[in-house]
Amino acid sequence: MNASVAPSHLAPADAAALPVSDRPSRAVIDLDALRHNYRLARQRHGGRAFATVKADAYGHGAVPCAQALAGEADGFAVAFLAEAQPLRAAGLTQPILILEGCFSAAELVAAHALGCWVVVHHEAQLRAVEAHPELTGLNVWLKVDSGMHRAGFAPAEVREAHRRLAACPHVAKVTLMTHFARADEPDSPATAEQIACFEAATASLPGERSLANSAGVLAWPAARGDWARPGILLYGADPLPVPDPALRAVMTLESEVFAVRELQPGDALGYGARFVADAPCRVGLVAIGYADGYPRVVPTGTPVLVGEHASRIVGRVSMDMLTVDLTALPGEGIGSRVELWGPQVPINTVAAAAGTISYELLCHVRRVPRVYVGGAEG
Numbered sequence: 001m002n003a004s005v006a007p008s009h010l011a012p013a014d015a016a017a018l019p020v021s022d023r024p025s026r027a028v029i030d031l032d033a034l035r036h037n038y039r040l041a042r043q044r045h046g047g048r049a050f051a052t053v054k055a056d057a058y059g060h061g062a063v064p065c066a067q068a069l070a071g072e073a074d075g076f077a078v079a080f081l082a083e084a085q086p087l088r089a090a091g092l093t094q095p096i097l098i099l100e101g102c103f104s105a106a107e108l109v110a111a112h113a114l115g116c117w118v119v120v121h122h123e124a125q126l127r128a129v130e131a132h133p134e135l136t137g138l139n140v141w142l143k144v145d146s147g148m149h150r151a152g153f154a155p156a157e158v159r160e161a162h163r164r165l166a167a168c169p170h171v172a173k174v175t176l177m178t179h180f181a182r183a184d185e186p187d188s189p190a191t192a193e194q195i196a197c198f199e200a201a202t203a204s205l206p207g208e209r210s211l212a213n214s215a216g217v218l219a220w221p222a223a224r225g226d227w228a229r230p231g232i233l234l235y236g237a238d239p240l241p242v243p244d245p246a247l248r249a250v251m252t253l254e255s256e257v258f259a260v261r262e263l264q265p266g267d268a269l270g271y272g273a274r275f276v277a278d279a280p281c282r283v284g285l286v287a288i289g290y291a292d293g294y295p296r297v298v299p300t301g302t303p304v305l306v307g308e309h310a311s312r313i314v315g316r317v318s319m320d321m322l323t324v325d326l327t328a329l330p331g332e333g334i335g336s337r338v339e340l341w342g343p344q345v346p347i348n349t350v351a352a353a354a355g356t357i358s359y360e361l362l363c364h365v366r367r368v369p370r371v372y373v374g375g376a377e378g
């Protein structure tokens with residue numbers, strides 16, 4: 001694996017001006033794994049698939065991830081217009097779908113100028129489309145609220161909204177879409193009900209269909225349609241309770257042990273004295289903390305990898321460092337590599353220990369450089 005080391009969020013000129021840092025913490029992004037997961041999503045779904053790269057590709061870097069997928073992705077999905085601009089500025093020419101649609105008519109004009117496809121999910125967005133006949137060739141995705149009750153036209157309003165869009169000569173294409181609230185719960189009837197609701201609301205309307213997010217792709221064959229919109233699965237984190245072994249982790253959050261402490265029985269470790277040694281033990285200090293995005297709330301016992309050995313967090317995670325148990329690992333010490341999550345420490349395990357989901361952990365990674373591997377198209 002050949003690594004390109006410039007922190008991705010900095011322009012090269014800025015990176016050159018950075019003070020030297022030998023802090024060993026980084027997020028390694030495996031672009032081969034990203035492409036593998038995209039192919040898997042496309043193959044499972046059977047149709048075309050937008051690679052969802054909103055929120056800076058769930059913390060992985062939208063531009064490098066989109067560039068890595070440029071040879072095969074059918075398009076990219078972002079949350080809002082400002083997330084589309086860097087992709088176009090980087091020269092990506094694939095369709096870009098704006099999942100939340102536009103916040104104003106000015107945004108709609110700018111989205112059209114960038115050649116983006118826009119979601120229309122409420123009346124003001126529909127009016128903005130109607131009011132701008134000069135935006136020729138618009139590709140509109142009409143969002144149906146099939147049961148999430150967050151965004152989208154109610155089933156009873158869909159036909160009229162569709163009729164109004166179809167009556168706009170500047171609207172080239174109307175695609176029908178919906179979004180699932182509980183597709184990550186295979187035992188819930190909610191997704192089957194949403195699919196049935198969507199089908200009833202759109203029956204006999206022309207146009208392509210898009211239903212499935214990651215969980216829809218993985219667990220709901222009935223949600224296939226023409227376009228999938230996978231996000232989290234591209235990054236190798238399975239949203240379902242039983243992870244699919246075919247997915248590959250894309251991000252490895254890693255650091256090193258940079259100091260070692262011996263504790264005697266009764267010694268308390270770290271803020272709040274949350275861990276008190278009941279026997280002699282050996283603790284490694286690791287150069288990463290909650291300011292880097294590792295969650296502060298995880299308890300003692302949360303898994304980490306030290307060298308090639310399973311170990312655990314001990315004591316409270318602090319802002320810039322955390323502590324791991326080396327008592328049973330006499331061969332590990334200063335310089336040992338520590339994986340906080342990645343191929344060998346599933347992010348879902350860490351997320352569960354933190355009472356959240358992988359999405360939030362990935363989006364919150366910051367302050368560490370991103371290092372891309374597997375860069376050349378494979």
Ligand SMILES: *Cc1c(COP(=O)(O)O)cnc(C)c1O
Pocket residue numbers: 052054099179212213214215229230231232233239
């Ligand atoms: C974020 C998002 C997706 C991707 O969801 P995942 O669960 O990450 O696959 C798909 N569709 C819409 C409308 C979204 O907002």
